[in-house]
Amino acid sequence: MLDFVIFAFTAIVGLIIILVFLLPGPGKEESENKESANNNGIPGARKTDEKLGNLGDIAEAGSLHQYLLNLHDKYGPLASFWWNEKLVVSLASPELFKQTSRLFDRPVDLFKMFEPLIGEQSIQYANEEEGKWRRQNYDVSYSHDAVNEMIQTFNKMAETLVNDWRSYPAGDHIPIHQQLVDIAIKTIIHTSFGDFFKNEEEVQLLRQNYNTVWSDMEDRLGGSHPEEGSERMERFTKARQWIHDLVERVVAHREKSTDSFSKFVFIDNLRNLMEVSDPRLSCDAVSFMIGGFHTSGNMLTWGLYFLATHDDVQQKSYEEVESVIGHTGQVTQDGISQLKYLKQVIDETLRTAVVAPWAARYAHEDIELNGYTIPKESSMIHALGVVLQDPEIWPDPEEFDPDRFSPDASKDRHPYAFQPFGFAGKRKCPGYRFSTVEGIVVLAKILQQFKLGFPEGQLVEPVYGLVTSPKEELWITATPRE
Template sequence: MLDFAIFAVTFVIILVGAVLYLYPSSRRASGVPGLNPTDEKDGNLQDIVNRGSLHEFLVSLHQEFGPVASFWFGGRPVVSLGSVQQLRQHINPNHTTDSFETMLKSLLGYQSGMGGGATESILRKKSYEGAINNTLKNNFPLVLKLVDELVGKWKSFPEDQHIPLCAHLLGLAMKTVTQLALGESFRDNTEVISFRKNHDAIWSEIGKGYLDGSLEKSSSRKGHYEKALSEMESVLLSVARERKAQRKQTVFVDALFQSSLTERQIMEDCMVFTLAGCAITANLCIWALRFLSASEEVQEKLQQELEEVLGSDPVSLDKISQLRYCQQVLNETVRTAKLTPVAARLQEVEGKVDQHVIPKETLVIYALGVVLQDSETWSTPYRFDPDRFEEDSVRKSFCLLGFSGNQTCPELRFAYTVATVLLSTLVRQLKLRPLKGQVMEVRSELVSTPRDETWITVSRRS
């Protein structure tokens, strides 16, 4: 994202480490209320591990110390902001061009820019975003086709058959992203399965393993991760070279060749899009269908809007903007599921939030998971209620957090498009119901995902 990248604990720690090396003289406390370090070397690291995730730790931190709180990574103080009001104070005077692309590439060990400074980095970002937008325009019929295939499969099931959302929707996301990013060779399920194996190995390790140093401590895990990364890079380079030789201009990798990027940079951008695009798209769709299955009222209201705007026609790109209630459903899905629970930024110049001075080079965490369920910002925050987004103040708060408007990252925009196609196709044909007795637990990592497989049943609309 332009303002709020989807930051994992991994990136936070890497960023802290970088600051410690680059700015060793900036180790002074901020004066913000918070926890004292429980360990001289590790600070509050063990407290975070004990809570199970950085998000859960931040929830307890802000409950105890309020919307502006501090803790310690190693010997370095960190400030966390846990309300919209405090975030607004910090964001406006400290706007940067840091993006999700920059974050994820740092985790993978890539260089985020083109080697020529801020201007080249901005140009590269525009090239990346433009490539995703053009790919959607050129391949929208393919998105419709893949969604139709999934819905057709569900329609063929008996009404009492349990459908595993995580498995099916990750499959949909993987097929959609790989074909739109890399072309028709990924219409072969064998290619997609092989790609998914490496994708899962990479994604699982960049979302965990660094907090307690477990990846570095396990030579087998580290070897598995590095092998998967190397194999995936080789596949992406091979596809890029083949597409360039064929001079095709239909998918994401083709669009990148229209810029001045090197072959290596094109591979890196393909890695970011395929990794992030699959995970964000899959989990947005999983949570949306899970919440819809539990609310017949929301399903019926959405179905009514779809009939009024689309009739019996399939959705088109130009019609998506007219589906306002569908947008509200997806916004509320992101909010309720805490789809991206943590973001972060390095304080580039000395700043101030409320009466608290934040020194230069302090790491500032945006506790988005806390903010998204703050009762002072959202009424009945734990209730799934798309109608809340009819209020202008709610839309503005959501936009401020980087989940809508021009600040939204291209991967999330892509996910919204695929999810809209899925909902507009599915809800007009089938009714969704949750599996009784199912307990939903969230795993808050790089992207929030259900801790276990999520099941629903479907029945045909009469």
């Protein structure tokens, strides 16, 4: 009997040893299976913290965009990760974008860190019929006709910048990020908020307070939150309150203004739709004011950077400007349509710099994508920046080449491969026309008057937040053209 027990025990041990050596160990395949099981069967990253999910990994990667680049490189066009305790699915292919193009509602959780600035009643958080009603009524302020009426203001703002640059000694370095954000601020407030801003000091204070609030919120996206009562929290609260008080002053000024403005002016549109006391009015005024210069200011900064570092592109752009508007002319509505290469420069700037890296939506029912079931109410990120840097779509994606957007190069490209302003559910950035036309006018007026150069040895590092900006001030030189 004892011999049998020993034999049986030895046989079992031997079988275990055979299984250990012959069957797959806890390698990559098993690890990925565990990750899939952990993520409702959807390929992706496991939680690295029970409460924070993968937020620590996002901070370690440097930004959500950089994290998504790594995530999709490992798991393919559909991948999942954890935002706190909530599963998020990220989509990174034109076809997946197309399949989710009708989704309107935006997950509040992913944009919650911006609520202290724009307010909980902001259109950023408005979904279903309420969100659709507001978008439908607001879009008229940035329609094709409305933006055409703004072209004269775009020219005027660009000329103030050009005149300022003429005061610089030849060869001096010009801080373009600061100045282009200022121009973008002036442009949005003069086209959308009336005649309130006549004092340059108000513009500077708006930029300073915005910088304080925005940089703090970007830090929160990386996992760093201010403590109640801390100096950082006090600084943030003070800057945020200044911005909201400013909007209230703008609204009050418009109530008493006798200036004749177009029916398209955004602040008047808001006042026609809502009572002044309605919290949605102030929240949406802040949202559109910040949105109106945040993206445009950074897009213009990167556009000038690429022009200053690519002489061939700059020369071709200048020759087109010279042929369309001459050496002293204004950019007109007809001129916008003729500046085709400069439009390609704007598009390639949005792509290469990944000015807006991601957007997000959710569905009210389960949906099937790439053979996986995405549970209803799951946050779905549109990884716009990942697709804009996909080498399968854009060979040598880090190379700046406006000819990618020539008619011949674009004709066979998937229509959802280039969506720098988002696309889903008629919730595309409402200011996309505004930003594009403003960009063409400002760049044209600068090229008309200056040859741009790039200071030797300057290192430029992007910071990928909700909008991509340079980590430090970006400098160029501007030599007047004869």
